[in-house]
Amino acid sequence: MFPIINIGPLAIQAASFILLLSFFIGSFLTGKFSTNIGTHTEAIENGILIGLIAGILGARLGFMLKNPSIMTINPLSLFSLSPSMLDASFGILVGILTLIILAQRKHLPLWPTLDALTPFCLLIFMGIHLANFANGSAYGIPTQMPWGISLWNATRHPVQLYGFILGAVLTLALLIRTRWLKTTGFMHNGVLFSAAIAGIAVITLFTRAFNAEKFLLGQFDFYQLIAFGSLLCAMALLYVRAFPRKRKIGVIISMGSNIDPQSNFSQAEDLLADQFRIRRKSGAYLTEDVHRRPEVNPFHNKVLEIETNLPYPVLDARLKAIEKQLGRETGEKVQVALDLDILTYGDCVFKAAHHHIPSPDMLKYRYLAMPLAEMLPGFRHPATGVSIQEILEKITDQAKATRINEVENGIER
Amino acid sequence: MLIHQFKSLCYYLLALIDRKESVNKKLFISIAITITLFSLAWIIFTPVFFPIVHADGLQTAPHRGFFAPPFNLTTPQGDIHTLANYQGAPVLIIFWASWCSVCKSTLPGLEAVYRDYAPQGFAILAVNTTNQDNLSEAKAYFQSQAYTFTMLLDPDGAVANAYQMRAVPTSILVNPDGNISDVIIGSGLTEGLLRVRLESLFTQGED
Numbered sequence: 001m002f003p004i005i006n007i008g009p010l011a012i013q014a015a016s017f018i019l020l021l022s023f024f025i026g027s028f029l030t031g032k033f034s035t036n037i038g039t040h041t042e043a044i045e046n047g048i049l050i051g052l053i054a055g056i057l058g059a060r061l062g063f064m065l066k067n068p069s070i071m072t073i074n075p076l077s078l079f080s081l082s083p084s085m086l087d088a089s090f091g092i093l094v095g096i097l098t099l100i101i102l103a104q105r106k107h108l109p110l111w112p113t114l115d116a117l118t119p120f121c122l123l124i125f126m127g128i129h130l131a132n133f134a135n136g137s138a139y140g141i142p143t144q145m146p147w148g149i150s151l152w153n154a155t156r157h158p159v160q161l162y163g164f165i166l167g168a169v170l171t172l173a174l175l176i177r178t179r180w181l182k183t184t185g186f187m188h189n190g191v192l193f194s195a196a197i198a199g200i201a202v203i204t205l206f207t208r209a210f211n212a213e214k215f216l217l218g219q220f221d222f223y224q225l226i227a228f229g230s231l232l233c234a235m236a237l238l239y240v241r242a243f244p245r246k247r248k249i250g251v252i253i254s255m256g257s258n259i260d261p262q263s264n265f266s267q268a269e270d271l272l273a274d275q276f277r278i279r280r281k282s283g284a285y286l287t288e289d290v291h292r293r294p295e296v297n298p299f300h301n302k303v304l305e306i307e308t309n310l311p312y313p314v315l316d317a318r319l320k321a322i323e324k325q326l327g328r329e330t331g332e333k334v335q336v337a338l339d340l341d342i343l344t345y346g347d348c349v350f351k352a353a354h355h356h357i358p359s360p361d362m363l364k365y366r367y368l369a370m371p372l373a374e375m376l377p378g379f380r381h382p383a384t385g386v387s388i389q390e391i392l393e394k395i396t397d398q399a400k401a402t403r404i405n406e407v408e409n410g411i412e413r
Numbered sequence: 414m415l416i417h418q419f420k421s422l423c424y425y426l427l428a429l430i431d432r433k434e435s436v437n438k439k440l441f442i443s444i445a446i447t448i449t450l451f452s453l454a455w456i457i458f459t460p461v462f463f464p465i466v467h468a469d470g471l472q473t474a475p476h477r478g479f480f481a482p483p484f485n486l487t488t489p490q491g492d493i494h495t496l497a498n499y500q501g502a503p504v505l506i507i508f509w510a511s512w513c514s515v516c517k518s519t520l521p522g523l524e525a526v527y528r529d530y531a532p533q534g535f536a537i538l539a540v541n542t543t544n545q546d547n548l549s550e551a552k553a554y555f556q557s558q559a560y561t562f563t564m565l566l567d568p569d570g571a572v573a574n575a576y577q578m579r580a581v582p583t584s585i586l587v588n589p590d591g592n593i594s595d596v597i598i599g600s601g602l603t604e605g606l607l608r609v610r611l612e613s614l615f616t617q618g619e620d
Binding site: 013067069070073074075076077078080082083084085136137139141152153154173176177198202205206208209210213214216219220221224225228231232235238239242243 | 429436438442445449452453455456457459460462463472473474477478479595597598599602605606608609
């Protein structure tokens, strides 16, 4: 094979180069994906980089722990840039632990973050196979197939390419399913990630059969058994994530009106209370029109948390029906009798009919964030894990939202 | 029956990717069971379809796990060294050139290791890539450093070819049984790494 790419006087090992390339493409795609689905891109990108560095340091540490004699023989060589003195499994362990600690500190929600990391995982999977092909590692068993490659004194299955091509097919499936990384493509968090892990497990299980270097457990290949275990775990996760038990979830909705808001709000709340249990609600806030149009009356806004087990499209339709009942004309943006919007739907992160859930509006507008902070001071954004106080600090919207003290409508605050 | 199952599985997987099909619990469970059964069958039949070829490890190839390709090379003084004669003790083959700065920073460390382990039979064969080097400069460098391990000449690059050597330095550590245990390209072979490897080789031998 061709283990070295000659770039001028520098000889770069093709395998390392390919791994590095897949790392960069993977983190680029994950960054794009994360921005599109609304997770914490900055934290995720930094996390990947810090995880890599921690992983490399951990791999060197693992080598040291496995060969303690090096401390007496030649401790200085521990600081050398040699890529050989690394213990992969220990490095991966340290890297993953570092990622978990970082995610905990940043309050990143587990499942949306893993979904965002899916393209990265797939690219690394492809990269490892191509790197193995480049330096002839993990070579296949001899074969008579016409596509066999000549390697290490035999015509062999190009098993590394099987893994790479199947990985590429899986990545393509992911791209199509996510509409070229625009949405996760699934209603529930973690489905995409579990499906990708299941796919990787199936590919590994399949291609390991053609591998010449086998690590046998009984008469079975150890890696195939590991892959089978991972497949079962991934499918169990997929089941749990895709079909959560039917229970009521909290949905935060916002209410806005600039025509007779007080009576509209109380009517709307009555209509909502007929269908849902209202867990909590904020007071009303008075806001000038955010677009500063002089003909538009100031708005009243408030947020409520309701309890429901309705699927998102049904819930959305019910809210639209309430809007209509109170005289909202669709598309009317100037004279708004009542506007009901879904801000969050449980902890789900998804896109439905041009609406992103959680709604990006609450990161932009004070008239949503202020009542939300009043209603739930401990609120964290379901996709990014950012606290409502931080969201408020970062809002650049200049339209002030002032609390209206209302004692009528039976609300005493 | 299996083929029918497989067809419907492919159909549903394609539909899933294309977002045409919404999955209900029943469908998911049937897909999951199908995949699990196929995987299990594949694992069970792997040793049957693809029996392990033990002859693989008896071949020679410049890769970990294979026998090191044999060679006869001469020293600048004209002595002939045969790799096969070194069986029974670990051997480090390192391809180097006098113009290669990484080689020049690697070799002194190897000399230190060699002095400690030579009494136990460890040998270093420093194969000069003579067809890509200036012979007199290589000789002068080797003598100026007073290396005590063996310098060999590869005048037509045949041995470098046999080892698929693409960059200097390339180091190949050969086990006492003639099997290659490591192929390290570039500066990866540090003194510490070599000592750790030899330490474990020699203590294994004592058990």
